[in-house]
Amino acid sequence: MNTQNQTTQERRDSAPQGSNDILAARNVTKRFGPHLVLDNVSLSIERGKTTVVIGPSGCGKTVLIKHLIVLLRPTSGEVYFNDSRIDNLSEQDLNEVRTRFGFLFQGGALFDSLSVFENIVFPIRQHNRVKDWSHVEDIVKSKLAMVGLDGFQNYYPANLSGGQRKRVALARAIALNPEVLLYDEPTTGLDPIRSDVINELVLKLQRELGVTTVVVTHDMTSAYKIADRIIMLHNGKIVADGDADHIRNHPHPVVQQFINGQVGEDDLAILRMTGTASQTQFLPRDFEA
Amino acid sequence: MFEVLGARAIDDIGNIGQFGRFCWQTTAACLRGCWNHKTYPLVWAQMHIIGVRSVPVIMITGAFVGMTLAVQAYDQLKAMGFEERLGVLINISVVKELGPVLAAVMLAGRVGGALTAELGTMNVTEQIDAVRSIGTDPIWYLVAPRVMACLLLTPFLIIYADLLGILGGFFVGVKQLGINNWAYWSFSASGVELWDVVVGIIKGLFFGGAIAVISCYKGFTCKEGAQGVGQACTEAFVSSFISILVLDFVLAVMFKAIYNTFWPFRSLVG
Numbered sequence: 001m002n003t004q005n006q007t008t009q010e011r012r013d014s015a016p017q018g019s020n021d022i023l024a025a026r027n028v029t030k031r032f033g034p035h036l037v038l039d040n041v042s043l044s045i046e047r048g049k050t051t052v053v054i055g056p057s058g059c060g061k062t063v064l065i066k067h068l069i070v071l072l073r074p075t076s077g078e079v080y081f082n083d084s085r086i087d088n089l090s091e092q093d094l095n096e097v098r099t100r101f102g103f104l105f106q107g108g109a110l111f112d113s114l115s116v117f118e119n120i121v122f123p124i125r126q127h128n129r130v131k132d133w134s135h136v137e138d139i140v141k142s143k144l145a146m147v148g149l150d151g152f153q154n155y156y157p158a159n160l161s162g163g164q165r166k167r168v169a170l171a172r173a174i175a176l177n178p179e180v181l182l183y184d185e186p187t188t189g190l191d192p193i194r195s196d197v198i199n200e201l202v203l204k205l206q207r208e209l210g211v212t213t214v215v216v217t218h219d220m221t222s223a224y225k226i227a228d229r230i231i232m233l234h235n236g237k238i239v240a241d242g243d244a245d246h247i248r249n250h251p252h253p254v255v256q257q258f259i260n261g262q263v264g265e266d267d268l269a270i271l272r273m274t275g276t277a278s279q280t281q282f283l284p285r286d287f288e289a
Numbered sequence: 290m291f292e293v294l295g296a297r298a299i300d301d302i303g304n305i306g307q308f309g310r311f312c313w314q315t316t317a318a319c320l321r322g323c324w325n326h327k328t329y330p331l332v333w334a335q336m337h338i339i340g341v342r343s344v345p346v347i348m349i350t351g352a353f354v355g356m357t358l359a360v361q362a363y364d365q366l367k368a369m370g371f372e373e374r375l376g377v378l379i380n381i382s383v384v385k386e387l388g389p390v391l392a393a394v395m396l397a398g399r400v401g402g403a404l405t406a407e408l409g410t411m412n413v414t415e416q417i418d419a420v421r422s423i424g425t426d427p428i429w430y431l432v433a434p435r436v437m438a439c440l441l442l443t444p445f446l447i448i449y450a451d452l453l454g455i456l457g458g459f460f461v462g463v464k465q466l467g468i469n470n471w472a473y474w475s476f477s478a479s480g481v482e483l484w485d486v487v488v489g490i491i492k493g494l495f496f497g498g499a500i501a502v503i504s505c506y507k508g509f510t511c512k513e514g515a516q517g518v519g520q521a522c523t524e525a526f527v528s529s530f531i532s533i534l535v536l537d538f539v540l541a542v543m544f545k546a547i548y549n550t551f552w553p554f555r556s557l558v559g
């Protein structure tokens with residue numbers, strides 16, 4: 001009896017999530033050389049929910065979300081998908097896992113030698129997801145329509161605007177109808193109306209297909225609208241974690257400054273010190289750096 | 290001082306290890322790719338870019354090598370009364386050394402630079418990560434087709450270079466300098482063996498593989514930014530060039546040993 005209890009306990013340790021968590025990071029630390037970017041971050045993502053990660057620029061949001069699909073490997077710590085560890089798999093095995101994810105890169109990362117149509121077909125073709133190739137055009141059309149870009153099939157990424165590229169990348173991320181969608185700043189660079197369309201799209205995918213979504217964003221309007229849960233990252237650590245109201249009323253000053261878009265006292269002090277533009281002298285060594 | 294040297298040595302060894310791994314993964318991906326029908330169109334597209342579009346520059350390279358050799362060697366040979374042997378001198382140099390090496394150098398510049406720049410740009414714009422995020426092996430999708438195309442086509446490009454080198458030498462030697470046509474060719478035929486041609490072409494396989502693998506590796510490990518891509522291209526060209534020369538030497542030694550075990554010494558002047 002005792003031993004049985006122990007094994008259950010051990011199993012719970014090795015698979016830290018209940019069956020309701022689809023993704024989990026456990027004590028993930030990431031260093032680039034001496035630079036500590038993620039400091040012992042643990043979080044689990046609930047199946048079918050939308051989790052939003054917010055935080056100031058450079059705090060490690062992109063690094064964190066890349067760990068969830070093991071595009072980056074943790075310096076220490078573990079990543080779990082469906083209760084099995086994935087951060088130690090070979091690239092070969094990971095490819096299998098990754099077909100169940102959609103990932104939107106912050107910069108879009110469209111293949112610039114391929115047209116919009118080919119970009120979206122790429123994942124479908126790689127994994128032979130359609131039986132009947134005559135349907136492919138319809139699939140691409142519907143994915144593009146979702147992001148409001150039907151008719152752009154034959155454009156090349158170079159001929160699209162920044163926001164349009166982002167939306168094509170989003171269409172590519174959802175091409176395989178993945179179980180988990182990871183978006184790195186989906187609404188950055190879009191006008192407010194287009195942003196809201198993307199928000200609605202995120203909600204729709206979650207509602208209708210039960211997709212689990214993780215969104216990295218700076219856009220608090222969007223965060224409040226789509227989030228079941230908001231996580232704030234600061235200096236490589238999670239400083240707040242909860243639903244929208246929890247975040248709105250969070251006592252931590254860093255959180256309040258961030259969500260209200262206020263400059264902190266430290267930053268203000270620096271601005272005062274550097275003086276006005278007319279006083280500022282640009283020395284040659286400023287340009288070297 | 291020692292620390293700096295030590296750190297650099299560790300870096301270099303690390304890089305060699307990384308490069309070795311890359312080579313191994315590429316080989317595995319190429320072998321796997323042979324059985325995967327999805328690879329063929331990729332290889333085909335690369336063959337067009339790498340091979341077909343290189344033909345003109347390769348032909349120009351070959352022709353000028355042949356012509357220049359004829360101009361340079363003629364006076365000396367004529368002074369010794371050996372001018373009719375100009376053909377053998379030109380043709381053996383072109384077929385054994387200059388054709389393969391110069392064609393490979395040309396390819397390192399034309400193709401290697403383009404490969405590194407393309408893959409390097411893909412790397413810094415996260416397109417390689419995008420391939421990974423979609424669940425496709427970037428080495429299979431991006432590197433293997435380029436390496437296979439280079440491996441398959443460099444020997445053919447070398448044949449072109451050889452051919453044009455021979456024609457260039459013939460043009461200057463026979464048409465311009467007035468060497469007897471029949472003597473020119475009969476001395477050539479007695480001096481140049483099939484072996485020489487084949488060795489030159491086999492070298493092409495190695496050169497092509499080295500250029501492609503090095504260029505792709507430099508692209509994959511390229512640093513951020515426009516400067517990073519530029520630097521990677523330069524490094525790729527320099528490394529390809531050096532490995533072409535080193536491989537050329539090593540292969541020359543090896544093939545000579547093989548030749549000597551099967552055939553007796555053969556004099557070109559006798």
Ligand SMILES: Nc1ncnc2c1ncn2[C@@H]1O[C@H](COP(=O)(O)OP(=O)(O)OP(=O)(O)O)[C@@H](O)[C@H]1O
Binds near residue numbers: 057064106
């Ligand atoms: N490949 C890398 N090599 C070295 N350092 C890196 C690398 N990637 C990220 N970093 C560092 O990690 C830190 C966090 O980067 P990250 O891209 O995650 O920021 P972010 O939170 O996504 O910011 P933003 O909101 O501006 O996109 C940065 O300070 C960056 O310098």
Ligand SMILES: [Mg+2]
Binds near residue numbers: 062184
């Ligand atoms: Mg980011």
